[in-house]
Amino acid sequence: GKPLIGFIGLGNMGGHQAMNLIKKGHNLVVFDVSKDNVNRLADKGAKVAQSPAEVAKQADVIVTMLPASAHVKSVYCGENGILSTIKPGTLLLDSSTIDPATAREVADKAAQHKATMLDCPVSGGVGGAEAGTLTFMVGGSAGDFEKAKPYLECMGKNIVHCGDVGTGQVAKVCNNLVLGISMIGVSEAMNLGVKLGMDPKKLAGIFNTSSARCWSSELYNPCPGVLENSAATRGYTGGFGSALMNKDLGLAVDSAKSIGEPLFLGNSAHQLYTLVCAKGEGHRDFSVVYEYLQKNNQD
Template identity: 55%
Template sequence: MNILIFIVLKSVCSRAMASKTPVGFIGLGNMGNPMAKNLVKHGYPVIAYDVFPEACKEFQDLGAQVTDSPADVAERADRIITMLPSSPNTIDVYTGANGILKKVKKGSLLIDSSTIDPAVSKELAKAVEKMGAVFMDAPVSGGIGAARAGNLTFMVGGVEQEFDAAKELLTCMGSNVIYCGEVGTGQAAKICNNMLLAISMIGTAEAMNLGIRLGLDPKLLAKILNMSSGRCWSSDTYNPVPGVMEGVPSANNYQGGFGATLMAKDLGLAQISATNTKTPVPLGSQAHQIYRMMCAKGYALKDFSAVFQFLREEETL
């Protein structure tokens, strides 16, 4: 972006800011922090809350209003985005003693970008609807880098008429905003994708490991898979074998990326959804267990592609 355009944009933003109504943001952690900053950059006055007060301080300096509880946010803003680590946290922020629902205004738009059980999203939607407000689930794909760059993907579930209103805000934080269907389908899309991702990552690790032990060169094997029916994102874009690709966690001792513990969490959600809907997911279930075992064996903080390393080590006999 050259400077001229930047100035023009900035003035556009400043002008826009004057007319924009505030947006609440609850949950300013690793992901929520850069997401909320992108809202500020796009000129939205932000009403912030986080359970850890220090997480809010930075936003105070950016001109955001900091509040004492989710209820306070709901009192001051009629559009709120929540970004929380788990189902229980999310339930608490919405329905707790100082939760959003205590003071939510009629007609408010509440967008939850946390990754949680879709059944919980549906429960929350019902509770929100009773208060005359609207709930949408909008979990994200893409990590901290994408959150900073503003090119997350949002998978959105909820009443279709409200999608445009949600999209207006989400576009400030993501480059891809997909409408998935009724409430809960945003979560559903995300956990289905991540379950398939985990399965094909472990499958890629197994196939590469087996091929190497049978005498194949890893780069050559990756090339063959990628031009054949074994091709997948884990083999052609994020190969788990050190030395095959550059710029991926396997090239950097499995640092950065998407931690095994986060993958285990998403697979746990997939498992719960599958159990509730009586859907057989034999490999998804096994993938969950493998990431669980990895977490128990010291791989919790490594990128999820470290499953190659977990499976590879030589027997001592």
Template identity: 45%
Template sequence: GADFVISMLPNGKIAESLYIDGAALLDKVESSALLIDCSTVAAASSRRIGEAAKQRKLRAIDAPVSGGVAGAEAATLAFMCGGEAADVEAAKEVLTHMGANIFHAGPSGAGQVAKACNNMLLAIHMIGTAEALQLGVDNGLDPKALSEIMLKSSGCNWSLEKYNPYPGVMDGVPASRDYSGGFMVKLMQKDLGLAMEAALASQSATPMGGLAAALYNLHAGQEDGNPDLDFSSIQRFFGEQS
């Protein structure tokens, strides 16, 4: 049998169907196999899979990824893992072929919580970057000059430095190719939904995350194919409001 079983599925229902219900993979794998689910799903789904594996004396971790298509191609993905420390360490044997950073976030489901927190923050600073750039342009500033100023000032962030959302400012990013490719708006909507689900479960205050989710939902609802555009296309949303 396989030493490692790696899955990456669109939602928790499908992941649970693969491992527990339907295909019931947990009842078919060798006891020596390490199950690595790289799906981005609700933490509760990962915990259910982890608990079902534990009941069968199997090893399983959740390991959602960050880094997108470019990270996958360059083998520089970040894996946020939830599960037993020894199992995460064992998973590095295969994950290091795909990623440069492998983190143990905590017990089963913790990887999903870490991914939700990261992508909520990503959405917030992308929105803030787009909003600031549009404000500058509306008041007569050149977006490239403003970007250079903010890059050397306290407003510097990953979106501004690596993924500038304003067209014509940075080469090789989705904004330079009409927002095609990259991390689609509909995937950001999914991740923000998972973050809001986690916030509701823990009764955490996430006003900025909630607003980010609402803005991306509004952006996606416009009638020009926005759900399939890169998430930096939120810049276009602000441009249309000006």
């Protein structure tokens, strides 16, 4: 019959992804530690489980969308975890952003249970999750990638095979390394320009038709009022939290350290986001670094 899809981690991203699987006609069994998040899916017809183990007992495919490496380890390998009850042949798709080493480690453990795990982190944000237009960066064998693709296509638009297990996370971590650095770069330059007397919209317009052009300037400008629909203009609400960016930069720093590779700007960017989070801004959108620079250098 039709495969039953398990979904664990129904937060800002996962909630929408699960909803899109239902919209495409799939049957879901879901679990989250947050009752509110579970109820939203139960209202749409999803079956509710009381633990990851109870999901794994029934599901043929399981998608996870959890905050960080520690959550992934516990949901898969912990007591009442997925691997404690998993059926041989189960396809495991982890779309959390975690470190590549943990992704490989958990995939190895899954293989010992005759299950296949692929790392499938995403970009595209909450908007992309809701619209079903996410980009998936997938690590696993070519054959396993083909098995995963039809499910990922229910939640995303660009499904990219990056290479072996772990390389999806490598691609994601490197993407966010550029993003964190470019957001700080645009914030620093916008802040300087405005304080030197330039109109922010004019300055952004110059950037976007000149060599400073980049995603952080053109589509996500951190200066309030430059873009009508940016997180900055909404008071840095409802986007990609500084704490998550800090986590991702930490993954880049750790990965670089593990192979002895220098990361000059990545380390600086990580330090700045650590500071921004320590100042209580971790829950606000990561473009809040503009406001931080602006306010902390006022006379």
